[in-house]
Amino acid sequence: MAxxxxxxxRRRWTWPAFAAPGLIWLILLFLVPFYxxxxxxxxxxxxxxxxxxxxxxxxxxxxxxxGEVMSDIFSGQLGVIFVRTIAYVVIASLISLLIGYPVAYFxxxxxxxxxxxxxxxxxxxxxxxxxxRMLAWVNLLGTDGYVxxxxxxxxxxxxxxxxxxxxxxxxxxxxxxxxxxxxxxxxFAALDRIDESTIRAxxxxxxxxxxxxxxxxxxxxxxGTLAGLVIIMLPMFGDYxxxxxxxxxxxxxxxxxxxxLFIESGGGGSRGVALTVVLMAFVAVLMAYYLISVAxxxxxxxx
Amino acid sequence: xxxxxxxxxxxxxxxxxxxxxxxxISNPWGKPRWLIVFTLLYIAWCLIPVxxxxxxxxxxxxxxxxxxxxxxxxxxxxxxxSVWNDPSLRNALWQSLRLAAATMLVAxxxxxxxxxxxxxxxxxxxxxxxxxxxxxxxxxxxxxxxxLFIVFVYLFSFIGLGTQAQVLGHVTFTISYVVxxxxxxxxxxxxxYEQAxxxxxxxxxxxxxxVLLPMLAPAIWASLAIAFAISIxxxxxxxxxxxxxxxxxxxxxxxxxxxxxxSPALNALASLLLAFSMLAITAAGLFLRRVRRREGxxxxxAEELARLDI
Numbered sequence: 385m386a387x388x389x390x391x392x393x394r395r396r397w398t399w400p401a402f403a404a405p406g407l408i409w410l411i412l413l414f415l416v417p418f419y420x421x422x423x424x425x426x427x428x429x430x431x432x433x434x435x436x437x438x439x440x441x442x443x444x445x446x447x448x449x450x451g452e453v454m455s456d457i458f459s460g461q462l463g464v465i466f467v468r469t470i471a472y473v474v475i476a477s478l479i480s481l482l483i484g485y486p487v488a489y490f491x492x493x494x495x496x497x498x499x500x501x502x503x504x505x506x507x508x509x510x511x512x513x514x515x516x517r518m519l520a521w522v523n524l525l526g527t528d529g530y531v532x533x534x535x536x537x538x539x540x541x542x543x544x545x546x547x548x549x550x551x552x553x554x555x556x557x558x559x560x561x562x563x564x565x566x567x568x569x570x571x572f573a574a575l576d577r578i579d580e581s582t583i584r585a586x587x588x589x590x591x592x593x594x595x596x597x598x599x600x601x602x603x604x605x606x607x608g609t610l611a612g613l614v615i616i617m618l619p620m621f622g623d624y625x626x627x628x629x630x631x632x633x634x635x636x637x638x639x640x641x642x643x644x645l646f647i648e649s650g651g652g653g654s655r656g657v658a659l660t661v662v663l664m665a666f667v668a669v670l671m672a673y674y675l676i677s678v679a680x681x682x683x684x685x686x687x
Numbered sequence: 688x689x690x691x692x693x694x695x696x697x698x699x700x701x702x703x704x705x706x707x708x709x710x711x712i713s714n715p716w717g718k719p720r721w722l723i724v725f726t727l728l729y730i731a732w733c734l735i736p737v738x739x740x741x742x743x744x745x746x747x748x749x750x751x752x753x754x755x756x757x758x759x760x761x762x763x764x765x766x767x768x769s770v771w772n773d774p775s776l777r778n779a780l781w782q783s784l785r786l787a788a789a790t791m792l793v794a795x796x797x798x799x800x801x802x803x804x805x806x807x808x809x810x811x812x813x814x815x816x817x818x819x820x821x822x823x824x825x826x827x828x829x830x831x832x833x834x835l836f837i838v839f840v841y842l843f844s845f846i847g848l849g850t851q852a853q854v855l856g857h858v859t860f861t862i863s864y865v866v867x868x869x870x871x872x873x874x875x876x877x878x879x880y881e882q883a884x885x886x887x888x889x890x891x892x893x894x895x896x897x898v899l900l901p902m903l904a905p906a907i908w909a910s911l912a913i914a915f916a917i918s919i920x921x922x923x924x925x926x927x928x929x930x931x932x933x934x935x936x937x938x939x940x941x942x943x944x945x946x947x948x949x950s951p952a953l954n955a956l957a958s959l960l961l962a963f964s965m966l967a968i969t970a971a972g973l974f975l976r977r978v979r980r981r982e983g984x985x986x987x988x989a990e991e992l993a994r995l996d997i
Binding site: 398399400401402403404405406407409410411413414415416417418420421423424436438483486487489490491494502505506508509511512513514515516517518519520521522523524526528529530561564565593615618619621622623624625628629632640643644647656657660663664667671674675678 | 753
């Protein structure tokens with residue numbers, strides 16, 4: 385695009401000036417808030433009024449509250465909750481992948497003339513409000529709800545099950561139902577990008593459909609699959625509402641529930657904030673992976 | 688199917704239908720047909736629960752599990768408990784619409800500016816600015832909610848919690864979506880059209896206003912609609928930044944209502960939320976389709992929407 389050089393350079397400050405309001409907004413309401421949670425997590429807890437006192441100067445940061453939370457993670461109740469959260473998220477993500485991959489694969493490669501229709505259908509749940517989708521399951525899984533009715537009709541159950549009172553399988557089901565659509569879209573994009581001719585070449589050279597899938601399609605979709613998994617794992621790690629609606633029981637509490645509890649109970653505010661910072665540090669690895677893969681993808685698409 | 692239907696001797700032909708179905712699914716020569724079945728089952732599993740929830744918003748009785756006939760009781764008719772007559776539900780609906788409208792009007796211009804800047808700025812700050820824009824998309828909402836909560840309580844306490852804070856919070860995570868939609872368009876348009884305009888004597892400002900912005904218009908309209916949908920669907924940020932009952936939105940109301948006192952009125956409220964969200968996203972889809980038409984590409988807005996995800 386040699387001819388357009390002038391458009392891109394213009395006067396030196398034109399384009400940064402366009403970006404400025406957005407950047408200032410993100411600095412004030414995204415970066416500054418992050419600094420603020422650090423200042424509270426590293427601050428003090430006022431024992432008399434039971435309030436958090438942020439310390440804004442990093443030189444004076446007091447790791448006391450942070451230390452309490454960390455020791456609770458390594459040798460206390462919070463440790464159990466962290467392990468449980470990881471277990472839920474990993475199980476839910478893997479099952480989501482088992483559900484999502486075939487669907488994305490079908491729509492990307494085999495939907496033919498009906499591709500648009502299928503796309504609309506797999507996009508719809510993406511835009512159904514999350515809380516509405518959980519509400520649907522609260523109705524269905526109620527003691528006299530359709531799920532119990534159906535299971536008793538088929539004879540799988542003799543008496544209605546209390547699905548909504550602290551069952552891990554219900555929470556994992558909720559997570560899967562909630563996040564599969566968010567996984568299917570990046571999977572679809574990755575599979576749709578694969579050039580049909582590479583697969584045809586594999587078939588022409590004697591690969592069976594299954595071999596062609598394993599040796600060509602699967603490796604080519606690896607990046608998109610991993611990125612999609614990260615995209616659903618990040619919000620799952622911070623999820624508290626799925627649990628709050630489908631279980632309400634301490635037996636299935638996740639890290640997010642613990643954070644909200646600290647805030648709601650009052651007085652424990654600083655510990656909740658410190659736990660948020662720990663969670664953030666924990667998912668930072670995933671976020672870094674995602675950003676690197678985005679950067680790599682942009683570089684490849686430019687090359 | 689009731690029990691005695693199953694006990695009745697099978698009509699002739701049923702087993703051959705079963706066999707034929709099985710043969711159709713496992714046909715090794717055609718397309719992998721189990722994938723079709725699997726996909727259809729997935730779509731049913733995704734959508735049917737939501738449809739049932741919508742249905743129970745129209746239930747005649749109090750039950751959310753047994754159908755007692757159609758009525759608009761939970762929308763209008765009930766004098767105390769319907770969405771229209773229960774002040775807390777009506778207020779939640781109003782608050783959600785207000786927030787979404789404000790968010791869309793603030794986030795879109797800021798996002799369009801940021802997209803223009805990021806797509807064309809070649810300076811040293813461009814790369815970090817790009818990364819900053821991506822972060823709100825991948826930060827778990829609970830972390831962002833907490834961070835904003837803290838900042839409005841301790842630092843920007845002159846704003847405090849409540850509607851203003853909710854708008855500011857919603858705009859913060861919506862900007863990035865606007866940037867992604869508009870920036871994608873900018874890359875597709877390239878610089879040639881503006882260059883041509885300037886070669887023909889337009890000033891840079893005229894080229895921007897009379898050439899680039901009209902070309903971007905459908906994407907900008909789509910951004911407005913998507914910002915509206917994202918804001919109205921949001922739960923976590925609204926929850927962290929609400930102050931009192933008047934700042935409850937539909938999702939926060941659904942959350943507390945479902946935990947404390949479920950009623951079909953909540954189904955009705957949720958169905959309204961669904962309707963607004965779907966309306967907005969359909970509008971976005973139509974605008975994006977116009978984009979594709981204009982570029983002379985065949986295909987659908989759905990594909991455009993499917994690729995939105997960064």
